[in-house]
Amino acid sequence: MASKTLRPKGRVIAAYLAPGLLVYCFIVIVPLIISLIYSLYDYSGGANMKFIGLKNYSYLIKDMDFWNSFKNNLVIIFLSMIGQVGVALVITAAMISKSLKFKAMHRNIIFLPVVVSAIVVGFLWTIIYNKDFGFLNYLLKSVGLGSLIVPWLDNPKYVMISVSIPIIWQYIGFYLVIFLAAVQGISKDIYESADIDGAIGIKRSIYITIPLLSDTLKIAVMLCIAGNMKIFDHIFVMTGGGPGTSSMVMSQYAYINSFVMFKLGYGSAISIGILVLSLALILTSRKLWGGNKDEE
Secondary structure: OHHHHHOOOHHHHHHHHHHHHHHHHHHHHHHHHHHHHHOOEEEOOOOOEEEOOOHHHHHHHHOHHHHHHHHHHHHHHHHHHHHHHHHHHHHHHHHOOOOOOOHHHHHHHHHHHHHOOHHHHHHHHHHHHOOOOOHHHHHHHHOOOHHHOOOOOOOOOOHHHHHHHHHHHHHHHHHHHHHHHHHOOOOHHHHHHHHHHOOOOHHHHHHHHHHHOHHHHHHHHHHHHHHHHOOOHHHHHHOOOOOOOOOOOHHHHHHHHHHHOOOHHHHHHHHHHHHHHHHHHHHHHHHHHHHHHHHO
8 A cells, every 4th residue: 555655646747757758859869850851852961852753762772882881880880899898808807707806996996088079089099099109000100010010090901990999999898897797687596506516717708707797798799889870980081981981871871971072851851871881780689699588
């Protein structure tokens, strides 16, 4: 009886949810609808709008620059899954071990780059990669590996790896915090039983921690895909999509078409294309991860 008395009424719940829902609709749903409408027009700004139906999408499907930028996004996603999610998982396993000291300090240091602006990170790594006074080339020369020095951001062969490293470095701490929070939900009795059975070190991580974090890993993979499909700031600052279009990503391609070339209709079609491809990748990852298990 007491629980019914303390339960808030429906209109009270609606009143609390309304501000957040309104903000979400204003910054997400409304722009999405507007982009969908603009994508059906040949629109370059102002009142000059010509309805062309699905012609923008027909051109988008044949646009090799768009698919090349999609390929670059896939490269970043692949490297980030290894470098962000994978490394964060390894660090999590180390953080829960009894031998590691000053765990809070390590966690804070690793998480620190997450709160730094992506623009700042991009400028910082541009300086690190600089061929004349960059720290990376200086380090290679200092250890006698000067022959390995290359134009990191100016060579199409290395540019995608070079721009992916700052993205990986910045967000390892984000996934580390997610995994550490999930580990807190694992009963200590399980680890104590594992210690008794001799499952320590790597065995403890492989046979206990990782399987129990499978649902969290699934969420981390989806976040990694979603985040890197809309990556923009780092690339814009470090290379601007160059050399040529070798590091162009989809968000930057949409930006160039919309605000540099003033092809707002086509730029909107690119944005919708990004959304569709992102959803397709996320749903595919869910299916591959174990969609059948969820259905069971």
